[in-house]
Amino acid sequence: MFNASLIGNLHPAIVHLPIGILVLAGLLEWLMLFRRFRSGAPLIPLITAIGALTAILACITGLLLESSGEYDGDAVTRHKWSGLITALIASTYFVARRKGGLLGMFPNRARLGSLVMLASVSITGHWGGDLTHGSGFLWKGMYPTGKDGSESNGSTFRPVADVLQAKAYQDLVGQVMTTKCVSCHGPSKQKGGLRLDDQSQILNGGKNGIVITPGFAANSELLKRLLLPPEDEHHMPPKEKPQLSLQDRTLIEWWISKGADFNKTVKEIGIDDSTLSILRIYQGEQATASHTYEPLVPEENVPDADPALLEKLRTQGVVILPIDPAKGYLMANLINVSRPVDSILIDMQPLSDQLIWLKLSGSDLTDAGCKQISGFRRLIRLQVDQTRITDAGMAEFSKLISLERLNLAGDSITFQGLLHLKAMKSLSTLNIWNTRISNEDMPEVFSLLSSAKIDTGGYKLPFLDTDTMIMKDTRKK
Ligand code: HEC
Missing domain, CATH: 3.80.10.10 (Ribonuclease Inhibitor)
Structure with a gap:
């Protein structure tokens, strides 16, 4: 049986082949400047051919991976096109570099051509890296504990010492999103074209437009999604994933209705007692993502509302x-x-x-x-x-x-x-x-x-x- 997404999953491994092989071809091209390497010249077309073929293979697996629906958004589009262009450049380069081809006869032009190919390979590779490691992944290691650099493994919620003094976004809302949304709406995947891992991304919205209307929680697509019945296909997070707790939903509703501020503390924004008493659960040692506020509700079950x-x-x-x-x-x-x-x-x-x-x-x-x-x-x-x-x-x-x-x-x-x-x-x-x-x-x-x-x-x-x-x-x- 043909399983598109399985083959697509090979993409991240396969991409290393054209990168290595095409870089080698470009390197050989420049080594031709030295007499003692010139005997290797006939290898260049062959190596380029293999590089071009693996580049095409990378494109095919990449397109299959995209069709699995795991990835979408602008970052994917630009990586896709630069990848296709790279495969095209590599193929053209091979054709022109063959014996008697256009470049084969002019070493200077061939070297220039190899530069274009190398540039295209690096840009595509870098944009691909952005997709798997997050934007700006190259520079991450350079900042000790950069806010953007911190890798989220999606599991732990750091409790706050005092909810009133906590930063509403940074310490609370952002953490909820990191633990429950960013695995699908973050650097590596942008389901629905949406990223929820920082302020500008959240405000940019998804492929259907903005998801937050500050001050109007009920009109905000993001909250609406959280409130849909779990079996609705648009409910977030999808039913099989860890769900938001009551305090998470209350927090997000409060935060949006108070204007979705990204800098102030809870106290500065203003909170009523009853909401505060729910959010207190984020406080203290035992506060984890799985620890939920358990309000006193009547014993008996009631039928679901219409x-x-x-x-x-x-x-x-x-x-x-x-x-x-x-x-x-x-x-x-x-x-x-x-x-x-x-x-x-x-x-x-x-x-x-x-x-x-x-x-x-x-x-x-x-x-x-x-x-x-x-x-x-x-x-x-x-x-x-x-x-x-x-x-x-x-x-x-x-x-x-x-x-x-x-x-x-x-x-x-x-x-x-x-x-x-x-x-x-x-x-x-x-x-x-x-x-x-x-x-x-x-x-x-x-x-x-x-x-x-x-x-x-x-x-x-x-x-x-x-x-x-x-x-x-x-x-x-
Ligand atoms: C397991 C993956 C997954 C998780 C986790 C997840 N989502 Fe989604 N989300 C999706 C998919 C797939 C879509 C696109 C399909 C759709 O519109 O329902 C989507 C779409 C959305 C959209 C609509 C974007 C648009 O413009 O169409 C919003 C808003 C959203 N998610 C919010 C959230 C929030 C908030 C969380 C965390 C509480 C979350 N999602 C967690 C998979 C996920």
């Missing part, structure tokens, strides 16, 4: 990430949506089984939308900070009995609104920073929600002898 609905929501800018693909749970982020959040929430109602995290920070959410939110009865995390909700909307939240984290910062709510949270027995973290809740109300807030950690943005509970709640708060576990 892919058509997810796709429709995604085209409207809703970022929907699987939290635990095995169980079917989802998180949704409506920060960059193209129409009013209230109406999108209506379309999202069929996800009431799957949706457990919902992020609406800074959106145009109103009390009407809160009614829709109460339909997502399994919600564990809800971020409705900096929105237009009021106490009336808060009344709807009383149905969210599984809620553990709630962010209300910057909302126009008062203590009256908080009263509706009383039934939320599982609430563990509440942010009421910058709301209309007055300092006078704070002691009551603390006693109302005594089991929750409450972020009041600086307000400290005055110590009272009679205040048993304080005792509860500080007791040792």
Whole structure:
């Protein structure tokens, strides 16, 4: 059976034959300057002929290798053409160099011709080297630990000491791409014409154009690919390869939505608590590519969400990430949506089984939308900070009995609104920073929600002898 890709795999070995043989032919040509080598002259056409034949063989195996689809992109195109031209030059050279041929009679022209051939061989060889070893491979050894020179073996993720102080791209996003994408989108292979190994390559995009739209994660081809169901042929990384973890997807979504900055630290870019808590997994000794953030999700499995609905929501800018693909749970982020959040929430109602995290920070959410939110009865995390909700909307939240984290910062709510949270027995973290809740109300807030950690943005509970709640708060576990 004829196996194109197997023969194609011989290409990297075969290319050494024409290189060696044609260089030898060129060398002999110049040795003719010395009398004592001239007896070797008749060998030159023969050696060139063998060189030309092996060059043709290299072209054939190269074309087969290309047809296997492993390689594409500009770098391959220029290597291909320079290789074909080299084979052509070598053949022409052989014909002209034969006895009685055009060059055979003029040693000076023959030497000049050999220079052209040698130049063509070296350019092709160098461009070929770029493909297997990465661009600029010749100079790599010259820089001690050059950023670009570091060979990635695609396996290890270096943990960071503190996520907040880490450089978002260099220490996190870049590492995820190096470990999970660069084997197919890097120096050696550019599947889809895309390289993900440095800033300019990432921004250049692939053969279908740009893959990142800074500030708009949901519109970015790169994130869309990560979010496709694993069995979709366009899902990245392809199903049989190591997949991204929840923290990887969360990281990339956060990074693109914050403008895909290549220099700043996480802190400089800005990150909310709930995203930060997921990214903390990159911290510390045990953080490796395989170590994943395991969010608390309900025990039972839920049916998979309707892919058509997810796709429709995604085209409207809703970022929907699987939290635990095995169980079917989802998180949704409506920060960059193209129409009013209230109406999108209506379309999202069929996800009431799957949706457990919902992020609406800074959106145009109103009390009407809160009614829709109460339909997502399994919600564990809800971020409705900096929105237009009021106490009336808060009344709807009383149905969210599984809620553990709630962010209300910057909302126009008062203590009256908080009263509706009383039934939320599982609430563990509440942010009421910058709301209309007055300092006078704070002691009551603390006693109302005594089991929750409450972020009041600086307000400290005055110590009272009679205040048993304080005792509860500080007791040792
Ligand atoms: C095992 C190889 C492999 C790995 C690993 C891989 N990809 Fe791909 N990628 C491909 C192939 C093949 C294509 C072209 C076919 C297609 O468009 O689906 C592609 C295409 C793409 C494209 C579309 C480029 C364009 O313009 O058409 C994007 C974006 C992409 N990959 C992103 C990623 C990201 C991000 C990762 C890592 C998380 C990744 N890929 C890991 C093989 C891979």
